Amino acid sequence: MIERLRRDVRALPVIALAVIAYGIVAHASAFALQVGTYAGIFATGAIGLSLLLGNSAQISLGQAGFFALGAYAVAWLTTSAGWSFIPAAAVGVVAATVVGLGVGLIALRFAGHYLAMATLAFGLIVYGVFSQLDAFGGVNGITDIPPIDIFGHALSNAHAYWFAWLAAALCAWATWNLLRSRTGRAFAALSGDPLAAEVAGVPVKRYKLLAFAYAGALAGLSGALYAGYLGLVIPAAMGVQLSIDFLLMAVLGGSGNISGALIGAALVAGLDVAGHTWENWRLVAYGVLVVCVVIFFPGGLAGIYVRRGRSRREAERDGFAQAAAGAGTHAEAPRERSVPAAAQGESPLRIERVRKRFGGLVAVHDVSFTLEAGRLTSLIGPNGAGKTTLFNAISGVSAPSAGEIVIRGRSVTGWPAHRIVALGVGRSFQNARLFADLTVLENVVLGAFRRERSGFVADLLALRSARHDEREAVERARATLRDLGLERRAGVYARDLTFGERRRVELARAVVSDPWLLLLDEPAAGLNAAERATLRRDVLDLRSHGVTMLLIEHDMRLVMSISDRVLVLNFGELIADGTPETVRNDPAVIAAYLGDERAAGDMRSEA
Amino acid sequence: MIVFVLQLVVAGLTVGSAYALVALGYHVILRATRAINFSQGEFVVLGGLVAYTIVHVLHASPWIGLIGATAAGFALGWVYERIVLRPAARNGDIAVIIATIGCVYILLYGHALIWGSLPQPLAPFTGAQGQAIHPGGVAIQEQSLWVFALLALAFAALWLLFDRTTFGKAIRAAAVNPVGAQLVGIDVNAARAASVGIAIALAAFGGTLIGPITLVGGTAGIAIAIKGFVGAVAGGLDSPMGCAVGGLAVGVIEKLLAGWLPYQAVDPVVYALLLLVLIVRPQGLFGRKDAVRD
Numbered sequence: 001m002i003e004r005l006r007r008d009v010r011a012l013p014v015i016a017l018a019v020i021a022y023g024i025v026a027h028a029s030a031f032a033l034q035v036g037t038y039a040g041i042f043a044t045g046a047i048g049l050s051l052l053l054g055n056s057a058q059i060s061l062g063q064a065g066f067f068a069l070g071a072y073a074v075a076w077l078t079t080s081a082g083w084s085f086i087p088a089a090a091v092g093v094v095a096a097t098v099v100g101l102g103v104g105l106i107a108l109r110f111a112g113h114y115l116a117m118a119t120l121a122f123g124l125i126v127y128g129v130f131s132q133l134d135a136f137g138g139v140n141g142i143t144d145i146p147p148i149d150i151f152g153h154a155l156s157n158a159h160a161y162w163f164a165w166l167a168a169a170l171c172a173w174a175t176w177n178l179l180r181s182r183t184g185r186a187f188a189a190l191s192g193d194p195l196a197a198e199v200a201g202v203p204v205k206r207y208k209l210l211a212f213a214y215a216g217a218l219a220g221l222s223g224a225l226y227a228g229y230l231g232l233v234i235p236a237a238m239g240v241q242l243s244i245d246f247l248l249m250a251v252l253g254g255s256g257n258i259s260g261a262l263i264g265a266a267l268v269a270g271l272d273v274a275g276h277t278w279e280n281w282r283l284v285a286y287g288v289l290v291v292c293v294v295i296f297f298p299g300g301l302a303g304i305y306v307r308r309g310r311s312r313r314e315a316e317r318d319g320f321a322q323a324a325a326g327a328g329t330h331a332e333a334p335r336e337r338s339v340p341a342a343a344q345g346e347s348p349l350r351i352e353r354v355r356k357r358f359g360g361l362v363a364v365h366d367v368s369f370t371l372e373a374g375r376l377t378s379l380i381g382p383n384g385a386g387k388t389t390l391f392n393a394i395s396g397v398s399a400p401s402a403g404e405i406v407i408r409g410r411s412v413t414g415w416p417a418h419r420i421v422a423l424g425v426g427r428s429f430q431n432a433r434l435f436a437d438l439t440v441l442e443n444v445v446l447g448a449f450r451r452e453r454s455g456f457v458a459d460l461l462a463l464r465s466a467r468h469d470e471r472e473a474v475e476r477a478r479a480t481l482r483d484l485g486l487e488r489r490a491g492v493y494a495r496d497l498t499f500g501e502r503r504r505v506e507l508a509r510a511v512v513s514d515p516w517l518l519l520l521d522e523p524a525a526g527l528n529a530a531e532r533a534t535l536r537r538d539v540l541d542l543r544s545h546g547v548t549m550l551l552i553e554h555d556m557r558l559v560m561s562i563s564d565r566v567l568v569l570n571f572g573e574l575i576a577d578g579t580p581e582t583v584r585n586d587p588a589v590i591a592a593y594l595g596d597e598r599a600a601g602d603m604r605s606e607a
Numbered sequence: 608m609i610v611f612v613l614q615l616v617v618a619g620l621t622v623g624s625a626y627a628l629v630a631l632g633y634h635v636i637l638r639a640t641r642a643i644n645f646s647q648g649e650f651v652v653l654g655g656l657v658a659y660t661i662v663h664v665l666h667a668s669p670w671i672g673l674i675g676a677t678a679a680g681f682a683l684g685w686v687y688e689r690i691v692l693r694p695a696a697r698n699g700d701i702a703v704i705i706a707t708i709g710c711v712y713i714l715l716y717g718h719a720l721i722w723g724s725l726p727q728p729l730a731p732f733t734g735a736q737g738q739a740i741h742p743g744g745v746a747i748q749e750q751s752l753w754v755f756a757l758l759a760l761a762f763a764a765l766w767l768l769f770d771r772t773t774f775g776k777a778i779r780a781a782a783v784n785p786v787g788a789q790l791v792g793i794d795v796n797a798a799r800a801a802s803v804g805i806a807i808a809l810a811a812f813g814g815t816l817i818g819p820i821t822l823v824g825g826t827a828g829i830a831i832a833i834k835g836f837v838g839a840v841a842g843g844l845d846s847p848m849g850c851a852v853g854g855l856a857v858g859v860i861e862k863l864l865a866g867w868l869p870y871q872a873v874d875p876v877v878y879a880l881l882l883l884v885l886i887v888r889p890q891g892l893f894g895r896k897d898a899v900r901d
Contacts, residue, residue, distance in 0.1 A: 053701065057701065059701050059704060059705075061708070106882060106885060106886065109885070109886070109889065110885065110889070112643075112700045112701070112704065113642070113643035113700075113704055114840075114885065114889075116643070116645070116704045117643065117645075117833065117836050117840075117881065118881065118882060118885055120645075120833060121833055121837075121878035121879075121881045121882060122878075122882065124833070124874065124875060124878050125875045125878050125879055125882075127875075128871065128872065128874060128875025128878070129875060131871055132869070132871060132872050132875070139871075240829055244708060244711075244712065247705065247708065251705055279716075280716040280717075280719045280720045280724075281716075281720065283712050283715070283716035284712065284713050284716045284717050284720065286709075286712050287709045287710060287711070287712030287713035287714075287716070287717075288709070288713060289709070290705060290706070290708065290709030290712070291691060291695075291706050291709040291710060291713070294695055294698060294702040294705045294706045294709070295691075295694040295695050295697075295698070295702075295706065298698040298699075298702060
């Protein structure tokens with residue numbers, strides 16, 4: 001993710017030079033300057049949509065609606081209320097942000113085409129409202145808007161060019177700050193695998209909403225600049241076509257890339273002007289272009305330099321750099337693991353008559369148990385017994401149909417996963433859900449999400465607190481990787497790992513934030529003998545640090561040799577609970593396992 | 608007053624028939640490919656224009672126009688699935704949405720290049736333009752009667768196709784479980800292409816039906832696409848009956864609103880209805896709750 005962003009941002013100075021050169025060359029021609037100014041104005045909105053589309057995996061076909069809010073705020077406040085440009089634009093941006101939050105709330109309930117259609121409708125509603133309201137001039141809009149003034153100094157056309165691009169540059173800078181911070185990691189996680197993001201501690205809904213509000217704000221700013229520059233707003237200029245123009249800019253440039261949005265905006269502004277005399281041909285060509293880009297070049301123009309595969313040399317260099325960084329600090333004292341207060345009186349986890357129903361099937365049937373702090377408890381049972389379902393209920397992935405889940409004395413029934421993680425509960429998945437497009441280090445840093453405190457504004461402006469947080473999270477992740485012997489793999493993309501490594505990285509992601517309760521779902525499945533031995537060592541090490549663990553596992557040798565206590569689930573009901581010794585000899589358990597000869601044999605052979 | 612309202616209801620059911628056919632098209636495509644085709648409304652317009660060409664340029668009967676437009680719709684839909692929907696689907700759901708929006712532009716401005724941007728009148732299936740019967744003082748155009756009858760026919764044909772023929776069952780199997788369908792020897796790709804073909808044929812059929820009443824061509828496609836979607840969502844995207852009823856209801860609501868609101872205020876209110884339905888009852892009137900999220 002960072003690597004992609006780095007390549008994206010590396011193009012920005014080149015674009016800046018091009019903008020400056022164009023500004024100087026076009027100085028002589030009012031027309032050329034005008035085209036350049038529009039490009040700058042639209043670039044602002046395109047950056048927002050590009051982030052929404054490429055980084056938060058949401059779509060909006062209603063950006064013209066937000067644009068109109070910004071434009072009309074400036075138009076009306078500067079003409080009828082006599083305000084100057086900056087406060088009027090601020091009102092427009094705030095209005096667009098607030099409405100963006102509202103639309104985002106609708107967006108949270110739907111994905112994909114529902115969202116696309118709803119935003120399309122939203123844009124048309126705004127358009128309809130503005131063409132209806134006489135206060136805003138109806139279909140004739142508002143004319144005679146005073147030119148953009150900065151503290152009483154009205155901008156000339158040449159100045160407007162620089163001003164528009166200055167605004168675009170500020171937005172690019174802020175977006176870059178966002179994407180390289182904690183917020184950016186949250187986006188990368190939720191667009192890769194929302195569920196895993198949630199379990200890593202990312203409040204997915206909040207970040208999706210944030211993306212919508214941010215895209216709305218930038219579109220609003222775009223509209224405000226447009227109104228001030230053109231001196232005239234009419235609803236007809238802010239219909240579906242503008243929304244699709246924004247989409248075109250983002251897609252053509254390569255959504256999810258800042259430089260892509262700038263290039264896309266410049267290209268579309270240029271094409272708009274160049275093709276003005278063949279209106280229909282131009283728009284048909286836009287259609288063909290969009291279809292071809294999404295089919296053949298999903299990365300857009302920026303994809304050419306951003307998505308290029310890493311050369312072997314680069315990968316090796318990164319690997320060495322990571323290893324060296326690790327070695328440098330290795331001499332320091334071993335990492336302090338904050339010892340969880342085991343004896344707080346409260347049990348780490350108590351579940352009370354938990355039930356989970358899927359239609360007519362009761363997957364978990366009134367299960368109750370209480371974990372003792374600092375102990376390792378295993379949850380075993382034949383396939384389909386409801387073990388993972390129970391895990392999902394405990395970790396907040398899917399709320400139980402009935403019953404109560406109490407973590408350290410707090411009832412957390414029905415809480416979303418990220419809030420449960422924030423209490424200090426880590427979890428791994430049966431199939432090791434890593435973020436394939438992030439490196440090992442980035443995956444593990446995400447696990448520290450709940451530890452970081454920096455907020456949106458700090459991220460946006462790259463304040464010291466955000467950078468400090470960032471460094472701390474990375475340090476923490478490095479230390480964890482070192483503990484697990486993974487430091488040499490820090491720079492490798494998760495998709496390039498072996499299955500065993502993936503498992504270990506997932507464990508690293510779960511423990512990086514020092515959880516005191518760890519839920520591990522079949523951590524030994526798919527591991528070879530050596531990897532199992534390492535896993536065993538890691539798990540015992542965690543226990544010696546006082547971490548309470550609940551382990552789902554089919555490897556009976558492992559279960560029987562490391563567990564303090566074993567719970568047996570069969571057809572959703574708890575049929576046994578006790579030390580490995582008692583459970584192993586329990587007739588009900590043996591009966592439950594008779595269908596699974598190998599496991600039953602393992603059990604007996606351990607006896 | 609009663610006559611006035613009934614008059615509006617008749618007009619609403621007429622345009623609503625087109626929305627119902629668009630909504631049914633969404634349903635058929637969604638079932639086969641998990642995508643929503645944003646250019647569905649443009650295919651309605653295109654269908655009307657093909658019929659116009661057959662009737663007014665080639666001087667054939669309106670019935671030939673209807674059959675020709677529907678057949679052309681099926682062929683276009685088949686090709687559309689092959690060259691747009693299927694390749695775009697490889698790059699994810701959002702890519703499909705964007706590609707179908709690109710096609711809105713291609714179709715919308717493309718047909719303006721061929722037929723011009725002004726809407727054209729299309730000859731009614733029987734009688735003279737605007738010829739009507741007047742039961743109880745309510746004027747019902749003869750064409751409206753054809754619209755209702757043919758909508759019912761299309762709905763029945765769809766039902767027979769999907770519920771009563773092996774071919775229809777194969778299409779449904781391909782949609783529900785592509786791998787399983789392949790294992791029992793169903794050509795999943797052909798089933799998808801056929802589904803999209805059917806959906807676009809429905810759109811073209813609808814465009815020809817209401818063409819004599821609303822004119823054909825112009826820029827109405829996007830509005831038709833959204834209103835059809837409002838109908839589909841209100842009725843339930845996963846229910847053919849819901850789509851048909853929802854589409855008709857949207858037409859009636861639109862015309863009733865037009866009876867009292869200024870002309871330009873009608874569409875925004877109908878669109879606001881979409882947001883309202885999405886918030887209040889996303890599964891629609893006839894839909895199942897679990898069918899909402901994708």
